[in-house]
Amino acid sequence: MSRDGLRVRGRSQRRGAKDGPDAGPADRHPGEAAGTALRAVGLSRTYGRGENLVRAVDGVDLDVPAGQTFAVTGPSGCGKSTLLQLFGGLDRPTEGEVWLGGRRVDHLGERALARLRRRAVGFVFQSFHLMDELTAAENVELPALLAGASPRTARRRAAGLLDRVGVADRARHLPSKLSGGQRQRVAIARALVNEPLVVLADEPTGNLDSAATHDVLRLFDELRAAGQTLVVVTHDERVAATADRVVSLRDGALADDIRLGGDGGTGLGTLLGWED
Numbered sequence: 001m002s003r004d005g006l007r008v009r010g011r012s013q014r015r016g017a018k019d020g021p022d023a024g025p026a027d028r029h030p031g032e033a034a035g036t037a038l039r040a041v042g043l044s045r046t047y048g049r050g051e052n053l054v055r056a057v058d059g060v061d062l063d064v065p066a067g068q069t070f071a072v073t074g075p076s077g078c079g080k081s082t083l084l085q086l087f088g089g090l091d092r093p094t095e096g097e098v099w100l101g102g103r104r105v106d107h108l109g110e111r112a113l114a115r116l117r118r119r120a121v122g123f124v125f126q127s128f129h130l131m132d133e134l135t136a137a138e139n140v141e142l143p144a145l146l147a148g149a150s151p152r153t154a155r156r157r158a159a160g161l162l163d164r165v166g167v168a169d170r171a172r173h174l175p176s177k178l179s180g181g182q183r184q185r186v187a188i189a190r191a192l193v194n195e196p197l198v199v200l201a202d203e204p205t206g207n208l209d210s211a212a213t214h215d216v217l218r219l220f221d222e223l224r225a226a227g228q229t230l231v232v233v234t235h236d237e238r239v240a241a242t243a244d245r246v247v248s249l250r251d252g253a254l255a256d257d258i259r260l261g262g263d264g265g266t267g268l269g270t271l272l273g274w275e276d
């Protein structure tokens with residue numbers, strides 16, 4: 001896996017000129033230092049208006065350095081999923097900015113945004129969101145094909161990733177023939193197939209039993225060790241324990257920000273004795 005995010009970043013910046021007037025170098029954040037994968041500036045998303053106004057995300061400032069694993073926690077309804085969708089360009093902020101790999105992305109046009117999502121972001125969802133009619137391997141190949149990989153390359157990458165997540169022997173199975181844990185491992189392989197700058201996971205273990213949760217956590221640990229930037233929304237403390245930083249949200253705003261080990265440091269899991 002390595003730090004391929006940096007490659008994605010170079011690619012998208014070179015492509016910038018084609019994406020319209022908003023995408024040029026002038027749009028780079030003045031304080032952009034090498035190695036910030038994801039940045040939110042004054043990020044807000046409201047729903048409804050007047051009496052029904054909901055501040056789902058309310059003025060969030062956050063920098064996620066490349067190679068770090070962030071956990072986002074907080075009670076149901078505090079804005080975790082909305083925040084993740086804003087990070088990944090699945091939703092647009094009402095106010096504020098989102099920067100991915102040094103490029104402002106929240107005001108890109110639809111096509112540029114879709115392309116960016118495909119190349120720079122890997123999503124993992126609680127309910128997997130695999131295509132039922134495609135095999136495990138085809139599910140992983142699809143985003144590679146959509147991003148312009150040749151069929152041969154897509155097949156090779158999918159086979160390698162399915163092997164890496166431990167489901168190579170299920171490559172030709174449909175999702176309906178897989179356990180929940182296997183489905184999520186296929187979904188993680190899919191999220192990685194375009195070597196994304198950042199992987200965004202929303203309650204990735206929410207539908208899994210504890211054995212499958214353990215497998216997914218081990219995978220996340222491997223990703224972290226390989227330098228993959230990862231933002232995981234969770235209220236499972238075992239998942240949060242694998243992160244470098246744990247930020248918690250209350251009513252859409254950052255309430256707490258705990259720095260754990262960092263590079264090669266001690267994870268929360270070790271501190272609290274959760275790790276085996």
Ligand SMILES: Nc1ncnc2c1ncn2[C@@H]1O[C@H](COP(=O)(O)OP(=O)(O)O)[C@@H](O)[C@H]1O
Pocket residue numbers: 047048054055056074075076077078079080081082083
């Ligand atoms: N599409 C929507 N329309 C209206 N309100 C929404 C919508 N999506 C989320 N919300 C509201 O925004 C708040 C944050 O939701 P969400 O981000 O899903 O929280 P979490 O993932 O932490 O449970 C909640 O009050 C929720 O009801």
Ligand SMILES: [Mg+2]
Pocket residue numbers: 080081082
């Ligand atoms: Mg949610």
